[in-house]
Amino acid sequence: xxxxxxxxxxxxxxxxxxxxxxxxxxxxxxxxxxxxxxxxxxxxxxxxxxxxxxxxxxxxxxxxxxxxxxxxxxxxxxxxxxxxxxxxxxxxxxxxxxxxxxxxxxxxxxxxxxx
Amino acid sequence: xxxxxxxxxxxxxxxxxxxxxxxxxxxxxxxxxxxxxxxxxxxxxxxxxxxxxxxxxxxxxxxxxxxxxxxxxxxxxxxxxxxxxxxxxxxxxxxxxxxxxxxxxxxxxxxxxx
Numbered sequence: 001x002x003x004x005x006x007x008x009x010x011x012x013x014x015x016x017x018x019x020x021x022x023x024x025x026x027x028x029x030x031x032x033x034x035x036x037x038x039x040x041x042x043x044x045x046x047x048x049x050x051x052x053x054x055x056x057x058x059x060x061x062x063x064x065x066x067x068x069x070x071x072x073x074x075x076x077x078x079x080x081x082x083x084x085x086x087x088x089x090x091x092x093x094x095x096x097x098x099x100x101x102x103x104x105x106x107x108x109x110x111x112x113x114x115x
Numbered sequence: 116x117x118x119x120x121x122x123x124x125x126x127x128x129x130x131x132x133x134x135x136x137x138x139x140x141x142x143x144x145x146x147x148x149x150x151x152x153x154x155x156x157x158x159x160x161x162x163x164x165x166x167x168x169x170x171x172x173x174x175x176x177x178x179x180x181x182x183x184x185x186x187x188x189x190x191x192x193x194x195x196x197x198x199x200x201x202x203x204x205x206x207x208x209x210x211x212x213x214x215x216x217x218x219x220x221x222x223x224x225x226x227x228x229x
Contacts, residue, residue, distance in 0.1 A: 009155070032215055043119070043205055043220030044158075051215050090157060099146055099165055100209045100218050101173060107157040 002027045004093050004106035012112040013081050021076040021109050023065075023091035033074040034092040034103070035065055044090060050074065061085070086113045117141050121206050121221035128196040128228045136191040136224050138206030146211030147189035148173075148218070149181060151202040158205065164189055165211055196228045 003026045013019055025031055032051050036044040048059025055067040065076045074091060088110045094103035122137045140147065145166045150158040160173030164183040178200060180192045189208075193200060204224045210216040 041222070043222045044207075044218075045220070046217045049215070049217070099163075099211050099213060100148065100207070100216070101146075101160060101163040101165070101171070103218070105158040107155055 002031070002093050002095070002102075002104050004091050004104055006089075006091055006106040006109050008109045009107070010110045010112065012114060015083050015113050015115055016080050019076075019078045019081045019085070019111070021089050021091075021111070023074045023076065023106060024072050025074060025091070025093040026072065027093055027095070029095065030069075032094040032103070033065075033067060034094070035059065035063070035074075035076050036090045036092065036105075037061075038088045038090065038108075040087070047076070047089075081111075081113055083113045083115070086111055119206055119208055119219050119221035121204075121224050123224060124222065126224060126226050128193070128226065130197060130228060132196050133192065133194050134196065134226075135193075136204055136206075136226075137188070138190065138221060139188045140206075140208040140219070141187065142208060142219065143186070144208035144210055144219075145186070146209045147183065148207040148209075149179070149189070149191045150205045150207065151175065152205060152223070153202050161191065161204075193226075196226075198228045200226065201228045202226060 005024045035047040091106040119140045148163045149161040162181040164170045167186045206221040207218045209218040
């Protein structure tokens with residue numbers, strides 16, 4: 001069965017600092033990988049996704065993620081964090097067939113940005 | 116440009132009461148989903164509807180029922196609410212078929228059962 005681990009429950013960074021959120025997955029084949037962001041009181045919004053091809057994926061709001069098959073990781077990065085990036089971030093893994101009901105979400109990492 | 120709309124946004128129920136959470140999408144998506152979000156547990160799938168006229172259980176279906184009323188609407192019903200159902204509920208939709216399509220989420224319903 002597929003699974004996702006986000007080892008950091010809570011991360012605090014200073015505004016302007018770089019950010020890396022960790023995500024490790026378990027899946028038998030090439031996974032479909034996602035990062036979603038949830039701002040306070042809002043639903044989830046897709047930041048980026050990886051299905052195949054270039055292992056460095058660019059997303060919205062200046063985020064990027066790198067797929068590393070050897071490490072079973074899909075870490076999210078941003079060079080310079082803005083106060084508006086404070087939110088909860090979810091990594092998710094799925095497989096191609098069967099639709100979105102086969103997507104498993106991680107437990108989330110809450111990001112706090114301090115001035 | 117509404118996307119996925121959920122009603123209500125907040126609800127307090129007494130144990131044993133029933134209620135229906137409403138969800139509608141205007142993107143002509145085939146598939147719709149209900150999730151619950153609990154602290155430290157991420158999102159867990161309650162029920163889904165892969166296409167109009169079909170519904171299936173997800174990871175945590177006990178205590179819930181769903182209705183896919185038409186292509187736009189997918190409702191979640193709690194027949195006899197329990198405190199364990201206190202959670203934030205999200206409806207989502209996607210084009211369906213394969214997981215490489217983005218899922219769009221509503222803003223959530225915060226439900227408290229006392």
